[in-house]
Amino acid sequence: QDRFITLASTTSTEQSGLFGHILPLFTRATGIAVRVVALGTGQALDVGRRGDADVLLVHDRAAEDRFVEGGFGGPRRQVMYNDFVLIGPGADPAGIAMTRDVGEALRRIAGARAPFVSRGDRSGTHAAELRLWQEAGVDPVAGRGQWYREVGQGMGPALNTAAAQDAYLLSDRGTWLAFRNRQGLKVLVEGDARLLNQYGVIPVSPQRHPHVKAAEAASFVEWLIGPEGQAAIAGYRIGGEPLFFPNATDG
Amino acid sequence: MLGILGLSLRVSLTALGIAALVGLPLGALLAVARFPGRHALVIGLNALMGLPPVVAGLLIYLLLSRSGPLGRFGLLFTPTAMVIAQAALIAPILAALSRGVLEALWEEYADQLRSFGAGPWRAVPTLLWDGRFALLTVLLAGFGRAAAEVGAVMVVGGNIEGFTRTMTTAIALETSKGDLPLALALGLVLMAIVLGVNMLAQALREAAGRGGA
């Protein structure tokens, strides 16, 4: 295929299997192939800044805004959300399954000094986790090296680690649903409004990088936030459960 | 799957070919020639065997990135970029290992070849030819490193499905999806291919060896 764009995205979206579902639909509709480079959010933004991708799909609002303010691309459009879930061993030694309050759950984990695996890679998920600890009034860094374990890896490896250590962790629902090596892990806390995970799409600036395929990138953004794309996102399910919820029109 | 396998093989073998073209003569030259700085070069090459793939990948990434010096060729996230990164990674390995191997041969040949009036440049192809059986193991080490390598190809190739996804990046991906059985199965397939290449090399060596050594 001659017409293609390069999309820099996050490992969580790639590993959830979403792209395998929606991108063929886009290509069939427009004749444009999409090459997905799945990276850490920070690295994905860096790839965009250097002009090595045409469009970005990421989930770290603060970092996205800095990117747009820096003139590296834009406008940012909101695409979809999914939610984070608090996962832990079925035995639930910290007893968090009863609560629906994520702050309370985190406090119990800290109180029980139960093993907790943190992404520790300054990804969107990591940023969300740190925000939740702060809101819960706990400084987990005090438990570093004991019960609080920063693994510095993507979502999947973090889940692998938690599975092997019977540890708690925060995961995005999409990666969790697609994840196969669950061993004893279960979703223990979900549905708290603070657990929302918003994704945005940003075309890279053709002013800054003239070689960028602006027209193709624009049609990708258009399609993604348009009815076809939004329907495709809603249509991606694992075991009947949707992983992502389209919300482009809300923004 | 077949496409991924093919790409893996193609990238590793091309990288090996390029690295051999640079690394083996360099190794032979270092075994043969005595010049100021040779000692430092040898140590440097030995140390480069410890170059982390991710670092090599990053350097090539910065070179090939649109904002880098070679950006206008648009090579980033292509198989070509992966070949470049792997070749850069294994050329020092081939050079360092072949220097070690050929130095023993040179110890035996030096006086005789110098007596024939062969300078270092002429001695290099002679050593490479006469040492070809020992160099086979060196080449297989280079191939193994290239075939197993994931850090560098991931950074400069981007693990793009259907375009730059190799066996190793696919294995890494399945591992992060937690699909360990699939990851292991892919690993087994890759090892089977690598084994096949090794058996082929060995068979070639034996066919050549029968001709007289």
Added chain:
Amino acid sequence: MLGILGLSLRVSLTALGIAALVGLPLGALLAVARFPGRHALVIGLNALMGLPPVVAGLLIYLLLSRSGPLGRFGLLFTPTAMVIAQAALIAPILAALSRGVLEALWEEYADQLRSFGAGPWRAVPTLLWDGRFALLTVLLAGFGRAAAEVGAVMVVGGNIEGFTRTMTTAIALETSKGDLPLALALGLVLMAIVLGVNMLAQALREAAGRGGA
């Protein structure tokens, strides 16, 4: 930072030591002994030089994971696990490369040592000792591979801050954060350390060489 460096060095050198203890004698034995299956073993070892670190990591992971056969020792995500994974990864490399190097020496020594009545078991230490200078390069290749390795230590070590984070996993982390300058700086520091080890090895070799070869 110092802790990470120390861990990196400790893990790589320990793995190298263990792998050398297994790999070098095995390589020498393969150079010396003729037994049914030797040929297959040689090809197998050559192919194992292409074992992807992630696959090696996964196998060790499954072995050490609490549901695995060695689960009760709780070794997963500890430096010990990283040492095991790296040793498993580089032992075949050391064996395959040393076999190649020592076969040349054995060609020269075989008749004489057999004439002395030295069986394969007795010939092994002799070859290792008399070939020690050539084996240095092999060891440095193994060390380089261990020092640069990230896939296996990541899987079985888990890159846990302050506990199993090594230079290479830190580099991978900074890369995924998009902090390329820091990643490169860490890479430079690692290369400097590797260079230091190589210079030390070279100095030792020279000191020994002066004693007579």
Added chain:
Amino acid sequence: MLPIRAEAVDYAAGGVPILRGVTLTLEAGPPCLIIGPNGAGKSVLLRLLHGLLRPAAGRITPAAAIRGAMVFQRPVLLRRSVLGNLRYPLALAGLGREEQARRAAAALDRVGLAALAHRPARRLSGGEQQRLALARAAALAPDVLFLDEPCASLDPAATRAVEAIIAGIAAEGCKIVMTTHDLGQARRLAGEVVFLNRGRVVEQSPAAAFFAGPASAEAAAFLRGELLW
């Protein structure tokens, strides 16, 4: 160990027949000299008798893997000092450290290398290397000693001295089996002669008889220096 018998031994390598139907017996007694032109198969025969090679057909008895000790035509010295080379096989033979040191010193002295004991062995001159190889094999005090042209690189005086050493070893009851191209040397040392040509034993005779008048025309031509390639 003795007698060593070769019965109808064939040997081939690289697709080329090297020895054909070699039958001979080595009995206790004075040195047996194997002589014959270049490429006749003398070195291969010694390796077979020593036990390093296995016959393609026929057999050699006793079937022990290695029989006695051997000095190769092209000495193989280990990457060690002269003394290290001497001690290596002694250690392998299980001798104690003191006995090793004693024997090594005596052997070095015997071949005039005592002053070079601590030199790297592979840096010795051609003749020095050959003397070291002989000393090393003799120090093992084997009951059979195979010597493949042990004096080829020795100066005239060293040749005479080594001949005396060999005769001395033989007198102590060790069977010497040796090749040489120096017919004078063969005359001086031989108790019996095996004449080998093109892979065949042409004759095996007592030395006196052989040199007085060999049974075969080939051997006669060889003795006259006329059996050219």
Added chain:
Amino acid sequence: MLPIRAEAVDYAAGGVPILRGVTLTLEAGPPCLIIGPNGAGKSVLLRLLHGLLRPAAGRITPAAAIRGAMVFQRPVLLRRSVLGNLRYPLALAGLGREEQARRAAAALDRVGLAALAHRPARRLSGGEQQRLALARAAALAPDVLFLDEPCASLDPAATRAVEAIIAGIAAEGCKIVMTTHDLGQARRLAGEVVFLNRGRVVEQSPAAAFFAGPASAEAAAFLRGELLW
């Protein structure tokens, strides 16, 4: 190339002095035989004159890197066929393919190895290897040919034949510089003799005079076979 002059040449290796104050001149003319006991420094001297080693003190002229061709005491054969070994230096000297083939065939024939042309060279017998090495150097038609004990492993007939070859090469105007431990051979070939002992040139004399009665007591003892290590 000729004359080659060594002036007050010293050489040492591994901390050991090997040659001391060696002064000699090699002029065009009949073969120069360098003789002396094992370890005297003959091989090292040949390497210096050939240009493989550099003097630690003194100088050798002309200063060309390599002078003439050389056959080493221990032949170094490449991992190729017999023919491949012969052609290698000819190709290096820039000869055309046909000329290479012609010269190689002639050289093989001369030393009786034509039948072994396609054998792997390193599998040859000791004497065959030595003849190959000689043929290989002679095929280069050098103006000086350094021979380090070229007949040490040759059978009696081959020795005579090679002596004839050497004499023939010398007659064609090539300067032969050669070592040997075979004093008979030295007598037959030498135009002049350099007697080396313990790293010093004891005398350089016309051959006839030397063998009739050497000037030095050391040489006289050497000729009597009494100069023992």
